[in-house]
Amino acid sequence: MTEVSTHRAPLKCEAAIVGGGPAGLMAAQRLAQAGVRVHLFDAMPSVGRKFLLAGKGGLNLTHSEPADAFAARFGARRAQIEPMLADFGADQVKDWAARLGVETFVGTSGRVFPVGMKAAPLLRAWLAQLRGLGVQFHTRHRWLGWNEQGALRFATPTGEVLVQARALVLALGGASWPQLGSDGAWAPWLEARGVAIAPLQPANCGFDVLNLASGSAETRRSFLRELVGLEQAPAHGWTPHFRERFAGQPLKSVGLSFTGSHGQAFARRGEFVVTETGIEGSLVYAASQWLRDEIAASGHATLHLDLLPEHDAARVEAEVRHPRGARSLSSHLKSRLGLDGVKMGLLHEVLGREGVHDPVALAAAIKALPLTLAAPRPVAEAISTAGGVAFEALDPKGMLSAIPGVFCAGEMLDWEAPTGGYLLTACLASGARVADGVQQFLTEPAQG
Numbered sequence: 001m002t003e004v005s006t007h008r009a010p011l012k013c014e015a016a017i018v019g020g021g022p023a024g025l026m027a028a029q030r031l032a033q034a035g036v037r038v039h040l041f042d043a044m045p046s047v048g049r050k051f052l053l054a055g056k057g058g059l060n061l062t063h064s065e066p067a068d069a070f071a072a073r074f075g076a077r078r079a080q081i082e083p084m085l086a087d088f089g090a091d092q093v094k095d096w097a098a099r100l101g102v103e104t105f106v107g108t109s110g111r112v113f114p115v116g117m118k119a120a121p122l123l124r125a126w127l128a129q130l131r132g133l134g135v136q137f138h139t140r141h142r143w144l145g146w147n148e149q150g151a152l153r154f155a156t157p158t159g160e161v162l163v164q165a166r167a168l169v170l171a172l173g174g175a176s177w178p179q180l181g182s183d184g185a186w187a188p189w190l191e192a193r194g195v196a197i198a199p200l201q202p203a204n205c206g207f208d209v210l211n212l213a214s215g216s217a218e219t220r221r222s223f224l225r226e227l228v229g230l231e232q233a234p235a236h237g238w239t240p241h242f243r244e245r246f247a248g249q250p251l252k253s254v255g256l257s258f259t260g261s262h263g264q265a266f267a268r269r270g271e272f273v274v275t276e277t278g279i280e281g282s283l284v285y286a287a288s289q290w291l292r293d294e295i296a297a298s299g300h301a302t303l304h305l306d307l308l309p310e311h312d313a314a315r316v317e318a319e320v321r322h323p324r325g326a327r328s329l330s331s332h333l334k335s336r337l338g339l340d341g342v343k344m345g346l347l348h349e350v351l352g353r354e355g356v357h358d359p360v361a362l363a364a365a366i367k368a369l370p371l372t373l374a375a376p377r378p379v380a381e382a383i384s385t386a387g388g389v390a391f392e393a394l395d396p397k398g399m400l401s402a403i404p405g406v407f408c409a410g411e412m413l414d415w416e417a418p419t420g421g422y423l424l425t426a427c428l429a430s431g432a433r434v435a436d437g438v439q440q441f442l443t444e445p446a447q448g
Contacts, residue, residue: 016165020047023410024171026431032133043142055119062421077415084429145189174385194402196390202382206280255306317363386416397437
């Protein structure tokens with residue numbers, strides 16, 4: 001879209017929406033269908049950019065698991081998210097897509113995708129519907145907060161624009177992927193007006209590893225004794241040899257387990273990728289909330305990898321101890337256990353030469369390789385954001401108690417969920433909820 005407002009006198013509108021992601025677009029749809037005149041503002045040259053990025057590898061719209069399990073994915077914020085999902089959950093997402101002419105299917109993992117897997121056809125149909133409903137789009141409008149008279153300020157290519165709206169929906173996203181428009185700049189403006197904001201943190205993110213291999217032999221031995229003396233391990237990241245050889249390679253069919261210092265536990269099988277500085281990917285993202293919080297509390301988090309989850313510990317130890325004759329250790333492990341490549345590289349990286357040639361340590365590490373994480377990757381790199389506007393600052397319809405007539409939706413709220421369609425569904429659901437709240441606000445006699 002190329003529409004750009006050039007208003008110099010304040011633009012007056014019934015409902016303004018700031019943010020053209022799924023939450024803002026859904027709020028616009030529901031309001032326009034109810035007959036409300038909607039103006040939607042977005043900082044980027046076109047709306048839905050993160051939505052399109054999410055669909056680059058196949059747009060995961062929602063998940064087919066039972067409603068109770070679905071709601072449980074939102075953890076500590078289940079009580080706030082579940083009522084939204086009751087009104088606009090997985091079934092409603094599929095119906096919404098179908099009404100836009102996009103059929104869906106359930107993948108083998110239970111995730112729901114559009115036929116064709118792409119986001120662009122769905123977004124095009126959605127925007128055509130919104131234009132047909134009379135929604136007016138103003139792109140390249142970056143929100144700057146309010147002026148002293150309470151008008152909304154927008155920076156545009158032709159200068160600052162002011163907007164006066166009877167009701168305002170903020171759907172500004174968190175702080176992940178700021179190049180697509182969500183940079184978290186809104187947080188201090190809301191805090192200055194008395195809105196409680198939880199610090200923005202990375203969610204569904206990768207991590208930097210702690211490089212124990214750069215420490216002394218005694219440090220390594222301490223590491224093998226469940227990280228006694230961990231505070232002496234000095235460096236982040238892999239050794240140069242491991243990084244140059246294995247960065248970018250996936251670890252497939254592994255188990256990841258983690259037990260936090262307060263008893264929180266995670267265990268799942270899947271895959272992830274070795275990065276230049278650590279690890280990322282679906283299995284890591286699934287555990288990221290607990291790993292991130294443990295690092296914040298303790299300074300580090302240690303997970304354990306089962307490199308061969310299809311084999312029990314007794315089988316692994318027997319094969320490790322099996323006479324190998326003239327064969328190298330690497331050839332022996334590849335022949336007996338199918339263990340090679342990046343998995344073998346990880347064993348060398350963590351155990352070192354001394355540990356790899358100790359059959360007891362090697363067998364134990366294959367089934368429970370300790371990997372210590374030093375820090376989450378920056379929030380700008382994360383798939384999504386935790387933290388944001390506290391639910392306690394909102395009424396049941398999503399309006400800010402401190403600023404009547406201003407509603408918040410989407411990822412800028414203080415909630416998080418794993419990937420798998422949960423994020424998108426909750427954003428759509430929160431957009432639908434605030435649309436109901438705006439309608440109620442606009443029709444109250446005191447507002448008339």
